[in-house]
Amino acid sequence: MESGTIICNCKQVTYGQIENVVREEKNISNVVQVFDDVQxxxxxxxxxxxxHDKIMDIIADLLYQR
Known part of the structure; x- marks a missing residue:
């Protein structure tokens, strides 16, 4: 997925913005906590x-890549 792809239409949040937050996360053992931090x-x-579900999938994929 490209960095500029809009994931949240209401708030105009891109894949790249979500990716940046996930990459900075220290505690990656709890996907729900990571989602809360991204939010x-x-x-x-x-x-x-x-x-919501799309963001959870993105977070899970990014955490799996780590």
Whole structure:
């Protein structure tokens, strides 16, 4: 997926923004905690919530790559 791809339409959050937060995470053992941190920093999934599952999948994929 390209860095500029919009993942959260409500807040205009890109894949690259999510990727940056995940890459900076120290505690990667809890996907839900990582999601909470991504949400706090980017405000993704705070509008309609329709992107929640997509963001969780992205986080899981990025953590798996580590």
């Amino acid at each position: 706090k920093q980017t405000h993704c999934s705070t509008g309609c919530g329709g992107c």
